[in-house]
Amino acid sequence: xxxxxxxxxxxxxxxxxxxxxxxxxxxxxxxxxxxxxxxxxxxxxxxxxxxxxxxxxxxxxxxxxxxxxxxxxxxxxxxxxxxxxxxxxxxxxxxxxxxxxxxxxxxxxxxxxxxxxxxxxxxxxxxxxxxxxxxxxxxxxxxxxxxxxxxxxxxxxxxxxxxxxxxxxxxxxxxxxxxxxxxxxxxxxxxxxxxxxxxxxxxxxxxxxxxxxxxxxxxxxxxxxxxxxxxxxxxxxxxxxxxxxxxxxxxxxxxxxxxxxxxxxxxxxxxxxxxxxxx
Ligand code: SPV
Ligand code: MG
Numbered sequence: 001x002x003x004x005x006x007x008x009x010x011x012x013x014x015x016x017x018x019x020x021x022x023x024x025x026x027x028x029x030x031x032x033x034x035x036x037x038x039x040x041x042x043x044x045x046x047x048x049x050x051x052x053x054x055x056x057x058x059x060x061x062x063x064x065x066x067x068x069x070x071x072x073x074x075x076x077x078x079x080x081x082x083x084x085x086x087x088x089x090x091x092x093x094x095x096x097x098x099x100x101x102x103x104x105x106x107x108x109x110x111x112x113x114x115x116x117x118x119x120x121x122x123x124x125x126x127x128x129x130x131x132x133x134x135x136x137x138x139x140x141x142x143x144x145x146x147x148x149x150x151x152x153x154x155x156x157x158x159x160x161x162x163x164x165x166x167x168x169x170x171x172x173x174x175x176x177x178x179x180x181x182x183x184x185x186x187x188x189x190x191x192x193x194x195x196x197x198x199x200x201x202x203x204x205x206x207x208x209x210x211x212x213x214x215x216x217x218x219x220x221x222x223x224x225x226x227x228x229x230x231x232x233x234x235x236x237x238x239x240x241x242x243x244x245x246x247x248x249x250x251x252x253x254x255x256x257x258x259x260x261x262x263x264x265x266x267x268x269x270x271x272x273x274x275x276x277x278x279x
Contacts, residue, residue, distance in 0.1 A: 001204070001207065001208050001212060001213060001214060001215065002022045002023065002213065002214040002215075003021055003022060003023075003214070003215055003217070004021065004022065004023040004024065004025045004064060004193075004214055004215065004216045004217070005019075005021045005024065005025060005216075005217045005220070005221065006024070006025045006026075006027045006030055006216070006217060006218050006219050006220060006221050006222065007024045007025070007026065007030075007055060007221055008026075008027065008030035008031055008033070008034050008221065008222045009034065009051070009054070009055065010054040010055045010057070010058040010059070011058075011258065012221045012222075012225070013055040013058060013059045013061070013063070014058055014059055014258060015221075015258075016061070016221065017059045017060070017061040021061065022061070022062075023061060023062045023063070023064055023090070023214075024055065024059070024061055024062070024063045024064065025064055025066065025216045025217075025218055026048075026051075026052045026055060026063050026064065026065045026066055026089075027066050027218050027219055027222075028043070028048075028066040028067075028068050028103075029066075029103055029218070029219055030218075030219050030221070030222040031043060031048065031051050031052075031066075033222060034051075034222065035047070035051075038103075039101075039102070039103035039106075040100055040101065040102050040103065040106075041068055041069075041071070041099060041100035041101055044071075045067075045071040045076070045080050048065070048067070049080075049083055049084065049087060052065055052084075052087070052089060053087050056087055056088040056089055057088075062090030062091070063088075063089050063090055063091075064089075064090060064091045064092070064093055064135070064137065064216075065084055065089045065091070065092045065093065066093050067080060067081075067084070067092040067093060067094050068094070068095065068097070068099075068101050069094060069095050069096070069097045069098065069099050069101045069113060070094045070099075070121045071099070072099065073117065073120075073121070074117070074120040074121045074123070074124040074125075075124065077094060077121040077124065077125055078121070078124035078125050078127070078128045080092070081125035081128060081129065081134075081136065082128050082129070085129055085130065085131055085134045090133070090134070090135060091134060091135030091136065091137055091165070092125070092135070092136060092137070093136075093137035093138075093139055093168055094118075094121055094122070094125075094136070094137070094138060094139065095139035095140070095141050095168075095170070096112055096113050096115070096118045096138070096139065096140050096141055096142070096155060096159075097110060097111065097112060097113060097141050097145075098111040098112065098113050099113075104141060104144045104170055104172055105172055105197070105198070110141060110144055110145040110146070111145070112141060112142060112145050112147065115154075115155055115158050118138075118155075118158075118159070119158050119159065119161075119162035122136055122138055122159060122162040122163055122164050123162050123163055126162075126163040126164075135165040135166065136163070136164055136165055137164065137165060137166045137167070137168050137193065138156075138159035138160075138162070138164035138166075138167055138168070139167075139168035139169075139170060139193075140152055140155045140156055140159065140167070140168070140169055140170070141170055142155050143169065143170065143171050143172075143173075143178050143182070144170050144171065144172050149178070149181060149182065149185065152169065152182060153182070153185055153186055156169065156182075156186055156188055157186075157187075157188065160188045160189070160190050164190060165190060165191075166190050166191040166192070166193055166213070166214070167186075167188060167190055167191070167192055167193065168192075168193040168194070168195070168216075169182050169186075169192065169193075169194060170194070170195060171194075171198070171199065172198050173198060173199060174198055174199060175199050175202070176196065176199040176202040176206065176207070176210075179194055179196075179199070179207075179210065179212075180206075180210055183210040183211050183212065184210075191213035191214060192211060192212050192213050192214075193212070193213060193214045193215070193216060194207060194212050194214075194215055194216070195215070195216040195217070195218040196215060196217075197217075197218055197219065232245065232249065
């Protein structure tokens with residue numbers, strides 16, 4: 001089983017890579033949140049690409065980009081997928097929600113897109129790719145939207161038949177019961193991906209036993225960073241001082257190292273050495 005973790009910027013992606021994660025989830029929820037936006041297609045697709053490009057520039061680990069419902073029809077999504085591939089993004093994930101989508105955990109109605117429009121997006125993106133390793137992951141939100149298990153299974157089968165490289169089945173339940181039922185009934189052959197955010201207490205070994213190929217921990221880095229920033233802001237504000245923080249926060253030298261400042265200093269010696277003053 002593979003483990004994919006969320007990153008919302010290049011620095012987070014680098015930390016995830018250094019930790020050893022096999023792939024990065026460029027989450028629409030967390031990318032939007034870092035921009036002060038709702039996870040509701042408020043970010044435009046060109047903004048999404050601009051936000052993810054520094055991640056792929058900075059790491060070698062594959063990035064799976066959360067492309068919401070594809071930002072439009074088959075044509076828009078195929079264009080998006082081409083641009084993503086050109087920027088070194090390993091794969092794009094699209095979900096079968098109507099545009100504009102809402103985050104799966106937003107307490108609202110979740111409208112599904114009809115299967116034929118959605119499969120057209122999968123086919124157009126697959127037909128348009130030039131790198132054979134580029135992936136299109138199809139995500140069904142049927143269970144999130146309150147549709148039946150049969151509907152979820154029928155959609156999953158249609159997405160596999162349309163050429164999806166993997167299937168992501170999402171659930172907002174507090175337990176893995178419906179995911180378990182889905183995996184029991186689904187006869188598909190493409191890898192199965194899940195994001196256990198609400199059913200996080202299910203042991204990972206159970207997912208493996210269900211035949212899940214990859215788990216996405218979809219938002220935990222930004223949530224950790226948010227909690228940590230709130231804590232530190234609170235302490236600084238209360239103390240009107242930063243005394244006592246060193247040792248508990250990342251040293252400045254570590255930030256310089258993370259962004260390979262040494263490499264710049266070496267280049268400086270080579271290309272722009274400080275010349276001794278002529279007197
Ligand atoms: C995201 O991380 O943006 C996702 C997963 O799409 S979820 O927030 O669970 O919808
Ligand atoms: Mg998303």
